[in-house]
Amino acid sequence: MHHLLARFWEDAARIDCLPSETWRHLFTTALAEVVANGLRHAYAPETPERPLRLRLRLFPDRVEALLIDQGEPYRSAPCTMNLPEDDVDIADLPESGYGLSIAYAALDVVRYHRTRGGYNCWKLVKKLEQKQ
Amino acid sequence: MILQSEQGDDGVTIVRMEGRLDLLTAADVKRDLADLVADGRRRLIFDLERVSFVDSSGLGALISGLKAARQAGGDLRIARANAQMHTLLKLTALERVLRPYETIEEARAGYTSIAAD
Numbered sequence: 581m582h583h584l585l586a587r588f589w590e591d592a593a594r595i596d597c598l599p600s601e602t603w604r605h606l607f608t609t610a611l612a613e614v615v616a617n618g619l620r621h622a623y624a625p626e627t628p629e630r631p632l633r634l635r636l637r638l639f640p641d642r643v644e645a646l647l648i649d650q651g652e653p654y655r656s657a658p659c660t661m662n663l664p665e666d667d668v669d670i671a672d673l674p675e676s677g678y679g680l681s682i683a684y685a686a687l688d689v690v691r692y693h694r695t696r697g698g699y700n701c702w703k704l705v706k707k708l709e710q711k712q
Numbered sequence: 713m714i715l716q717s718e719q720g721d722d723g724v725t726i727v728r729m730e731g732r733l734d735l736l737t738a739a740d741v742k743r744d745l746a747d748l749v750a751d752g753r754r755r756l757i758f759d760l761e762r763v764s765f766v767d768s769s770g771l772g773a774l775i776s777g778l779k780a781a782r783q784a785g786g787d788l789r790i791a792r793a794n795a796q797m798h799t800l801l802k803l804t805a806l807e808r809v810l811r812p813y814e815t816i817e818e819a820r821a822g823y824t825s826i827a828a829d
Contacts, residue, residue, distance in 0.1 A: 602795070605795055609799055609803065612765070613768055620735070675775045676768070676769070678771060678772070686799075
């Protein structure tokens with residue numbers, strides 16, 4: 581994923597459409613979470629091959645990522661966990677489960693759908709900043 | 713061990729790793745941090761200078777280390793995190809819990825208030 585993204589940003593830079601560094605960090609951080617989520621939930625850990633297809637597309641106003649896997653359907657409805665409050669007790673702090681909250685916080689669209697053909701599809705969209 | 717560690721004269725242990733702290737490395741990092749604390753190294757500074765990317769699994773490993781260190785009466789601090797890690801901390805609202813220090817020296821300075829063994 582990191583190599584694919586690096587190439588994608590190189591291409592974007594070539595046509596003078598490279599989003600800001602902060603924008604890219606938000607997008608990459610969110611994308612990594614959805615990819616990890618797919619690998620974790622769609623396939624059993626012992627599965628020798630866990631195919632996951634990732635397509636990135638750059639539009640004049642947004643970047644879209646489409647993630648497709650052939651694993652188990654994603655069961656729990658996509659939801660966000662509550663992020664820690666000010667007075668959180670360290671001992672109660674969760675060590676996992678931040679993934680999709682990160683994606684929702686960083687992206688404009690996070691949509692899951694299971695195709696009739698038995699594929700999991702995640703569509704992610706992040707709008708580009710308007711150029712000054 | 714995936715982590716390299718080095719204990720200073722003041723008893724503070726600097727922990728380092730190279731590469732990505734993500735779903736592929738998080739379990740090892742969590743185990744190494746637990747081992748260090750079990751070994752009595754309860755004042756830790758995790759130097760992130762050579763960590764290029766952190767995801768939520770990596771963050772989980774750091775939280776786990778923080779909990780272990782605090783339980784032992786110590787602390788785990790992070791230093792020299794890159795911009796991506798700062799983004800991750802903001803997105804998860806965890807920067808208050810896992811405050812990023814700009815330099816090792818800054819992270820170390822606060823430790824004088826925690827007495828050495």
